[in-house]
Amino acid sequence: MPDTASHEPGGLAVRDVSFRYGSRTALDGVGFEVAPGRFAALLGPNGAGKSTLFSLLTRLFTTRDGRILVAGHDLSRHPRAALARMGVVFQSQTLDLDLTIRQNLSYFAALHGLSGREAALRIDAALERLAIADRAGEKARNLNGGHRRRTEIARALVHRPSVLLLDEPTVGLDAAARAAITDHVHRLAAEDGLTVLWATHLTDEVTDGDRLVVLHRGRVLADGECGALRGGRSLRDYFLATTGADAPEAVPGGPA
Numbered sequence: 001m002p003d004t005a006s007h008e009p010g011g012l013a014v015r016d017v018s019f020r021y022g023s024r025t026a027l028d029g030v031g032f033e034v035a036p037g038r039f040a041a042l043l044g045p046n047g048a049g050k051s052t053l054f055s056l057l058t059r060l061f062t063t064r065d066g067r068i069l070v071a072g073h074d075l076s077r078h079p080r081a082a083l084a085r086m087g088v089v090f091q092s093q094t095l096d097l098d099l100t101i102r103q104n105l106s107y108f109a110a111l112h113g114l115s116g117r118e119a120a121l122r123i124d125a126a127l128e129r130l131a132i133a134d135r136a137g138e139k140a141r142n143l144n145g146g147h148r149r150r151t152e153i154a155r156a157l158v159h160r161p162s163v164l165l166l167d168e169p170t171v172g173l174d175a176a177a178r179a180a181i182t183d184h185v186h187r188l189a190a191e192d193g194l195t196v197l198w199a200t201h202l203t204d205e206v207t208d209g210d211r212l213v214v215l216h217r218g219r220v221l222a223d224g225e226c227g228a229l230r231g232g233r234s235l236r237d238y239f240l241a242t243t244g245a246d247a248p249e250a251v252p253g254g255p256a
């Protein structure tokens, strides 16, 4: 049985965060909060600043402008405590293709100080949760893109984070795999209480009950429940009207 009651509650808060690359402003006073157990979509066109924000959230970059709180822990003052509560799925693929699925997760568990029976139980639970337990003994190289992504999500859950960050996690996947992964991660929030921040430029990955943060040219243009924000319009039309940017939303056969 997957261990689903394992995620301590804890939300995410981004407060007045700014970042510049030299003279170029990439983020300008960005602020939003994601309540514990909510799925939040960070929707923005290319160049909006999503990857820059993810780099700040994961401490690849740091800034003095603004604050980030992960499950109540200030990322710049208590980075270890904050990062320990965070799971991350990066945009580019980060599995060791020559290792099995289980080995990839075991290696990651060891980095978090987990080994033996405890690590094995957690790995089993995470693989079950992403419905890839039956592939555990296979080398990552033999998996398709969708299953590799699921493995990365499972790996991000092994240390039982309360906040899960995903940076455009469906890039390069076909419509069916995209729908499956979008659905899996929505369920992690709804059923397991995980706080999720899902960066995307695809409007069909966002559902009406999701928290929606629209980022454009480094600023938050809208923040609220998706269904309420879009009203009678499609999300794509709402997004176009809000940003003036084009959104390559629906891939035929993609998530509803």
Ligand SMILES: Nc1ncnc2c1ncn2[C@@H]1O[C@H](COP(=O)(O)OP(=O)(O)OP(=O)(O)O)[C@@H](O)[C@H]1O
Pocket: 021, 024, 025, 026, 044, 045, 046, 047, 048, 049, 050, 051, 052, 053, 201
């Ligand atoms: N290393 C860098 N040096 C200078 N400017 C950069 C650098 N990285 C990003 N930028 C600029 O910062 C802004 C935000 O870029 P960022 O990559 O964060 O956006 P994004 O929303 O993630 O877009 P994409 O989906 O294309 O990755 C853009 O104007 C981009 O050109």
